[in-house]
Amino acid sequence: MEGRTQPNFFTERARTAQESQHSGVVDRGPDPNTGHNQPAAFTGAAHRGDTNPQRDSFAPRSNVGPTSGYAGSASDFASGNIFIPGNTPNPDTPEPGSLGRPADPDTRFNQQTDQIASMPPARNGVDDSFSPDDEEFGAQPERPKAKKRSRKLHLLIGLLVLILLGAAAFLVGMFLADKKPTPVITEETPTPTIYKVNTDDLWAPADLADIDETEKWFISETVAELSATSPQVACIAAVSGNAKPLASSQRTLSTRSNKAAALQQTDTYDSETTAQSVYDIRVTKLASCKDSPVHIVGATAVSGIADAATQVTISNQGEKPQFHTVLVTLTGSQINMFDVVHTGAPVAAEAVAEAASKSLERSCKDFGTCPTKISTTPIIPPKAAPAGWLIAPDWPQITPDTGLWTATEPGVLKAVGTGCEDLTLSTVKGPTERQQRTYLLTQDPKAPKSFGADELIFTFADAKAAKKFADQLGENIKSCPKRLLTANVAGGEKIAGKVGETTYAGDTFTVTQTPTEDSKVLFYTSLITVDKKVIYLVVNTTESFKVDKKTIKQVAVRAAQRATQKS
Known part of the structure; x- marks a missing residue:
């Protein structure tokens, strides 16, 4: 060709053979039919020592797109650094001439070598190129199959994405369909209700x-x-x-x-x-x-x-x-x-x-x-604390319009009584429990300093034991004058009644003690049995501040009634 030196066949063959050791181009020798030199096939197998260059040349490529006639080095392929040439001719598009080859074998050879020389260095070590000359030797390139598999994979992934998007759209639609709109609530200030008594x-x-x-x-x-x-x-x-x-x-x-x-x-x-x-x-x-x-x-x-x-x-x-x-x-x-x-x-x-x-x-x-x-x-009056005991308003005033009764809390029994009991009230055997509450009259100038009352309550295991104790104490009080010459005992009114199913009964006494000729001490006592309890009420006063028997009985009855109330 004009302006171009015709290369020496053998010299060029030797040169291309040397280059093929480094670039992976395999020289196939002369064509037995035409006598022309066959183009070298570009494969990555030569420099790896692979005895099957076809397997390497048509190995599946990366799915990043066509790589016509190029493969990178093995190290680049392993690292994923795959180069895609931008202007590489499509091997599926035939060149002018028979079977896509140039008519002039020399020109074809020169084009082939120029093309090889102009290619960038191999990067992924996989030769997925093929030569049109492969068809002459019955080599069927598998590149289209790789493309087909790649397209199928793309289609499969796209279909899967569409299915997922459709499912997501369906779920969102169901959610929006089921979600009811939030009603708008208008807050109103309620009109206050005004209550009036007619x-x-x-x-x-x-x-x-x-x-x-x-x-x-x-x-x-x-x-x-x-x-x-x-x-x-x-x-x-x-x-x-x-x-x-x-x-x-x-x-x-x-x-x-x-x-x-x-x-x-x-x-x-x-x-x-x-x-x-x-x-x-x-x-x-x-x-x-x-x-x-x-x-x-x-x-x-x-x-x-x-x-x-x-x-x-x-x-x-x-x-x-x-x-x-x-x-x-x-x-x-x-x-x-x-x-x-x-x-x-x-x-x-x-x-x-x-x-x-x-x-x-x-x-x-x-x-x-x-x-x-x-x-x-x-x-009986409603229960008041402490339940079972008299309260201050149960005691009437002694002087009209004057006086206020007060009371202590129930506590340890310390009272000694009238002196006619003939037993120690605080230690006598029999009761399972014994307590005392004291009442004092205040704001009454006529009342002596010693004026007041003690309510003693003895509790027993049963009503029989309570009655036995009350009978003994009553007999001791009645017989007191026989034991004490300074004592005088006058009987009072009987007490009897019932609260619900509980009955109560007892006696009242007036005990006078005369320690000297010039002094007398009066005691108004009441002894009442209420079920398994014995109430002993003692009011001490003087001759100048007497309490009528009616009041004493009234308080005694109230004490019996209160004893039936439980806390």
């Missing part, structure tokens, strides 16, 4: 007509808000910490002669539970009348009037004693307190209950239980 429901003068037919009643005052100066029901002062009622109202009524008066207080609470708690507190205060110079006269059970009711009658023991007949009722979330005051004698509990039912009939429709048939039964 004053028409309170006691009217006509409701009290049967309490005292000789008196004409009228309304003194009606208030909707109570204060510290508002009238209060006997023994039920305002309790700090109590739940505040939603609404309250109070009405007082009077008579022309001022001989009688009445008060009704209504309190409505936020729930029945709250009302019940407040009701219990008020009943406890009514039962104990703590720190009040009053005397608890008695109590009555009232039924058929409300969900719950408690009635207690109290006296202030003045020169002209005033009696309070107090009734506390609970109807749903409403508490009503009724207090009828009468001078000289108490109003019967039944009369107060009937009058109260008329007011409750007007208000019960809003709160629950309405009055039906009223029934009353005398009972």
Whole structure:
């Protein structure tokens, strides 16, 4: 060719053979049919010593794309550093000439060697190129199969991705379909409920007509808000910490002669539970009348009037004693307190209950239980702490309008008695338990300094042992004058009664001790058996401060009644 020196065949062959040791080009020698030199096949097997260059030339390639006629070194392939030539001719596209070969073998040879010389150095050590001349020797290139496998792999991966995306889209769609939209809530300020007591429901003068037919009643005052100066029901002062009622109202009524008066207080609470708690507190205060110079006269059970009711009658023991007949009722979330005051004698509990039912009939429709048939039964006063013992208001005043009884807590028995017991009360055998409580009268200038009372309670294993002890102690007291010339014993009234299924019985005595001609000591004693308990009540006084026998019996009976109450 013009401008180009024709290479010497043998010289070029020797040169190409030497290069093939380094580049992996294998010289195939002359073509037996044409006599021309065959192009060298580029393979990576020559420099690795592989005896099967075809296996290396058509090994599966990287899936990064066509690598026509090029393979890198083994070290680069192992490291993944695979080069993809950008302008390498496609072996599947035939060149002009038979079977894709140039017509001029020399030109073909020169093109072949120029092409080899222009290739970049091998990088991955895998020869995935092939020569068109391979077809002449029946070599079937497997490159298209590798492409096909690569395409199938791409299709498989793409299909898998589509399936995953579809599944994800399905799940998201299901989630969104099931998710309900969050409703928009508009917060509104609730309108507060205002509770008011209908004053028409309170006691009217006509409701009290049967309490005292000789008196004409009228309304003194009606208030909707109570204060510290508002009238209060006997023994039920305002309790700090109590739940505040939603609404309250109070009405007082009077008579022309001022001989009688009445008060009704209504309190409505936020729930029945709250009302019940407040009701219990008020009943406890009514039962104990703590720190009040009053005397608890008695109590009555009232039924058929409300969900719950408690009635207690109290006296202030003045020169002209005033009696309070107090009734506390609970109807749903409403508490009503009724207090009828009468001078000289108490109003019967039944009369107060009937009058109260008329007011409750007007208000019960809003709160629950309405009055039906009223029934009353005398009972012992409600239990007060400490249960089983007398409390201070069980003791009446000795001097009218004067005096306040106080009491110690039950404790170790230390009392010596009257001197006529003929046994040591603190150590005598028999009782399983023995205790003492002492009562003192204060704020009465007429009372001697030694004035007071001891309540001794002996507990036994059974009622038989208790009766045996009481009988022995009673006989010792009666026979005291025979043993002590300074002693005098006078019998008193018998005591007997029943509380529920429990009976009680006993005696009262007046014991006088005259240690000298100028001094005398009086003892009022009561000895009562209550089931397996023995109550020994001793009141010591002087000739100048005597207590009538009626009062002594009254307190003794109350002591027996209280002994039946359990904590």
